[in-house]
Amino acid sequence: MITVSKRNPGNAERSSTFKPQLTSLVDVMTILLVFLIKSFSAEGNLITPSGDLKLPDSQSQECVRLINSIKITRGNICTDDKVIADIRNIEHSDSMMIPELYSVLSTNKKYNGKTELMIESDRDTPFEIIKKVMYTCSQAGKTDFTILVLREE
Numbered sequence: 846m847i848t849v850s851k852r853n854p855g856n857a858e859r860s861s862t863f864k865p866q867l868t869s870l871v872d873v874m875t876i877l878l879v880f881l882i883k884s885f886s887a888e889g890n891l892i893t894p895s896g897d898l899k900l901p902d903s904q905s906q907e908c909v910r911l912i913n914s915i916k917i918t919r920g921n922i923c924t925d926d927k928v929i930a931d932i933r934n935i936e937h938s939d940s941m942m943i944p945e946l947y948s949v950l951s952t953n954k955k956y957n958g959k960t961e962l963m964i965e966s967d968r969d970t971p972f973e974i975i976k977k978v979m980y981t982c983s984q985a986g987k988t989d990f991t992i993l994v995l996r997e998e
Contacts, residue, residue, distance in 0.1 A: 950985035
């Protein structure tokens, strides 16, 4: 036996508890869940380039691995967020060797035994600077270079 109770709209009796509509809440939570799953990146950005770098674009599909890196900014050469050398001094030098960089690469324990190195460079950096950095790295035993670029979307 089913009983149906009808409420009189004019009745002064009202319930003092609030009963939310669960259907609306479930819809909102489902939309939020779908949005979060869609926007979640399993790869993520493993590397955050310096603020004054504008990396070149790339169409490479290969993902970035975490390795030791050297940043060639518009004014300095840096590693581990420490300035190693000034670009102006390197530009005017006739030598291919950058002594400050060589010293860091050959004495820092972080770089010992590893031949792989990532070079982050601004797209407007002259190739002569990059060539000197690569030469110095190779003299320090780092022979496997990766150049960091932004993938075109």
